[in-house]
Amino acid sequence: MRGLAGRVTKALPSMARMDCCDNTGAKVVQLITVLNKGGVARRYPAGGVGDMIRVTVRRGTPETRRQIFNAVIVRQRRPFRRVDGTWVQFEDNACVLTNERGEVRGSDIKGPVSREAAERWPRIAATAKQIV
Template structure:
């Protein structure tokens, strides 16, 4: 579970390396975010000449891996070694990734949650 001020690794090729969670989306008093949730974050570490403007430093991210256990419907549990996210843009209730590659395996549940366009980037599926 991630909360405000949590630091995440970015696992796509958008240019950001580390982000800090500003706000967990999904309610006014929501404290924690899990795999598959959207968060508002700021870029803390990036590649050279990326995210130079102030508006670009505040981004929206989708959490794809956490160290906290994730329970599947068949009562199996999945745990990742670090907290990871990918940067996304939200337009007309559709989520579009900012990068064009993902460097970690994605859960198969993302297609059930409405993130089918992530699988067009051809990541490994868990």
């Protein structure tokens, strides 16, 4: 994991479903767990923007369905506060499928990507068309 994590409000607990905003063939994915997260007893692991997670594909092409991938959350609906005092909120929850090192599996990312995720994962920043 590269970069600093930042204090983003964790919005997506385990079993949350979100859109996959790349061109790998996955449409809807389900969060299994958050990687490299020190947890608290009896608390569900939850992830926020910029976190690497493990997901399973629920809807997509037959080659990608029911497989497990790593992904990085790039958008979340819950508002989170930036250091300069502004609040950021997206209209959907979305992630991008990656490998273990954070390199994007697809060649295109649809929609905006949060600045927190782009600063933490340089390969996502290089592939993104719009960083908010």
